[in-house]
Amino acid sequence: MLDIQLLRTDLNHVTKKLASRSYRFPIEKFNQLEADRKKIQTQTQELQAKRNAASKLIGQAKSKGEDATSIFTEVASLGDELKQFEIILGQIQSELQNILLEVPNLPHDSVPEGSGEEDNQEVRRWGQIRSFNFEIKDHVNIGESLKLLDFETAVKLSGARFSLIKGSLARLHRALTQFMLDTHVQEHGYTEIYAPYLVNRDSLQGTGQLPKFEEDLFVVNTAGKTAHGDKNTTGFYLIPTAEVPLTNIIRNEIVALKFLPMQFVAHTPCFRSEAGSYGKDTRGLIRQHQFDKVELVHIVHPDQSYEALETLVNHAEKILQKLELPYRVMTLCTRDMGFSAAKTYDIEVWLPAQNTYREISSCSNCESFQARRMQARFRNENGKTTLLHTLNGSGLAVGRTLVAILENYQNADGSVSIPEVLQPYMNGLDLLRIVGGQ
RNA sequence: GGAGAGAUGGCCGAGUGGUCGAAGGCGCUCCCCUGCUAAGGGAGUAUGGGGUUUAUAGCCUCAUCGAGGGUUCGAAUCCCUCUCUCUCCGCCA
Numbered sequence: 001m002l003d004i005q006l007l008r009t010d011l012n013h014v015t016k017k018l019a020s021r022s023y024r025f026p027i028e029k030f031n032q033l034e035a036d037r038k039k040i041q042t043q044t045q046e047l048q049a050k051r052n053a054a055s056k057l058i059g060q061a062k063s064k065g066e067d068a069t070s071i072f073t074e075v076a077s078l079g080d081e082l083k084q085f086e087i088i089l090g091q092i093q094s095e096l097q098n099i100l101l102e103v104p105n106l107p108h109d110s111v112p113e114g115s116g117e118e119d120n121q122e123v124r125r126w127g128q129i130r131s132f133n134f135e136i137k138d139h140v141n142i143g144e145s146l147k148l149l150d151f152e153t154a155v156k157l158s159g160a161r162f163s164l165i166k167g168s169l170a171r172l173h174r175a176l177t178q179f180m181l182d183t184h185v186q187e188h189g190y191t192e193i194y195a196p197y198l199v200n201r202d203s204l205q206g207t208g209q210l211p212k213f214e215e216d217l218f219v220v221n222t223a224g225k226t227a228h229g230d231k232n233t234t235g236f237y238l239i240p241t242a243e244v245p246l247t248n249i250i251r252n253e254i255v256a257l258k259f260l261p262m263q264f265v266a267h268t269p270c271f272r273s274e275a276g277s278y279g280k281d282t283r284g285l286i287r288q289h290q291f292d293k294v295e296l297v298h299i300v301h302p303d304q305s306y307e308a309l310e311t312l313v314n315h316a317e318k319i320l321q322k323l324e325l326p327y328r329v330m331t332l333c334t335r336d337m338g339f340s341a342a343k344t345y346d347i348e349v350w351l352p353a354q355n356t357y358r359e360i361s362s363c364s365n366c367e368s369f370q371a372r373r374m375q376a377r378f379r380n381e382n383g384k385t386t387l388l389h390t391l392n393g394s395g396l397a398v399g400r401t402l403v404a405i406l407e408n409y410q411n412a413d414g415s416v417s418i419p420e421v422l423q424p425y426m427n428g429l430d431l432l433r434i435v436g437g438q
Numbered sequence: 439g440g441a442g443a444g445a446u447g448g449c450c451g452a453g454u455g456g457u458c459g460a461a462g463g464c465g466c467u468c469c470c471c472u473g474c475u476a477a478g479g480g481a482g483u484a485u486g487g488g489g490u491u492u493a494u495a496g497c498c499u500c501a502u503c504g505a506g507g508g509u510u511c512g513a514a515u516c517c518c519u520c521u522c523u524c525u526c527c528g529c530c531a
Contacts, residue, residue, distance in 0.1 A: 052500090
């Protein structure tokens with residue numbers, strides 16, 4: 001959420017910035033609501049002050065045993081009028097709130113303007129792209145011919161965009177998450193978190209998935225309770241990313257300066273409806289309704305958030321370096337960034353079968369955008385409560401990492417070598433190949 | 439699932455219709471005193487809005503005692519709904 005003060009004092013600049021990420025801010029409506037709000041709020045508060053003062057006088061008079069009927073009759077008529085004002089004010093404020101909740105974050109000045117993927121800027125590349133002297137296969141062919149990937153059964157169990165991973169490949173998948181968690185905890189100093197996979201509306205509103213992106217989420221309705229519908233009913237949403245529970249740790253908190261910065265890491269499944277992505281990445285593990293991810297979240301002092309963003313990306317890159325997978329880092333342009341982000345780096349891993357780099361991590365600085373929605377604050381050097389800055393990034397998407405390993409480490413005989421750093425997690429196994437009886 | 443109890447400021451805890459944003463204690467901050475660690479005295483110490491203002495200063499004001507609604511001139515206190523916590527029983531990974 002943007003600072004409403006900014007909208008009041010510098011609306012032109014803000015709307016221009018928003019336009020660069022193709023968001024049209026409803027200027028007229030906002031101005032009208034603000035004007036109404038100011039008028040009604042002032043009047044409401046005057047009436048409230050009047051009522052409070054009179055009530056106090058009645059109380060004083062009664063305690064002295066005096067007669068209070070004159071004040072009483074004066075204030076009795078106030079009630080209905082005040083109620084009308086309060087109702088109207090409430091409506092205006094919730095309309096304003098609804099507008100604000102749908103406005104995306106402002107891009108940082110260093111973010112390139114652009115209209116889509118093609119305007120993202122490459123920051124750096126790492127690793128040597130391997131040249132193959134045989135006909136390469138994509139990860140689906142590799143996995144299926146090794147009998148370790150079974151999409152047919154997954155369709156039977158659930159439907160499209162689900163997968164069944166078997167045997168040593170399932171173990172490799174598990175090895176990857178262990179390896180990622182260990183690296184971030186032991187080498188990068190993160191606090192490991194085990195968090196809920198089901199969260200409430202407030203949490204999703206805090207990080208920005210709600211109210212605007214409801215259709216991207218899976219909703220769980222338990223007996224008699226629904227997540228959407230009535231505001232005061234309760235139910236759950238499946239998390240689309242661990243960013244939601246990890247960042248919401250500090251919702252409605254005022255943390256002491258000495259606890260900053262915070263770095264959390266968690267491994268969770270992620271659930272996405274993928275509404276509107278029909279026909280995109282229908283093959284293989286790339287785009288699934290359910291996938292595992294190791295997520296990194298930083299909670300930092302506002303002065304340090306851009307430094308933290310670089311650190312965060314480096315932490316994610318470290319995983320690819322250790323796995324010896326070639327990648328590049330991209331700065332997303334204004335129109336390609338997510339709703340809550342002020343600046344985002346994507347890490348894209350090389351996928352030989354697609355002959356291209358594909359997103360495997362997205363690292364964003366949300367500045368105070370999420371913190372304002374969450375009322376997540378800290379007590380600064382002068383003892384004042386101040387909004388925190390929040391950052392999040394994948395470190396990494398496990399399924400896509402598995403894809404990258406299968407494709408980059410494939411051998412001419414159809415087997416797949418196991419990256420050295422993962423072998424200790426595989427009981428020393430160094431090769432995925434067909435074994436009998438699967 | 440059944441029965442009962444509860445939710446107040448950083449923490450503990452008082453407060454069952456009026457001068458309560460809230461006694462008291464602990465903690466914390468600042469000051470004073472005491473030649474040390476100890477002890478004592480004083481002051482301060484919730485959050486979010488709005489208005490005014492060059493001002494994150496000051497002043498005025500509103501809201502908030504788990505959340506939402508209601509009764510009332512007036513609600514921490516009464517009523518309703520919900521959420522959460524605790525105790526006992528049952529069930530259970």
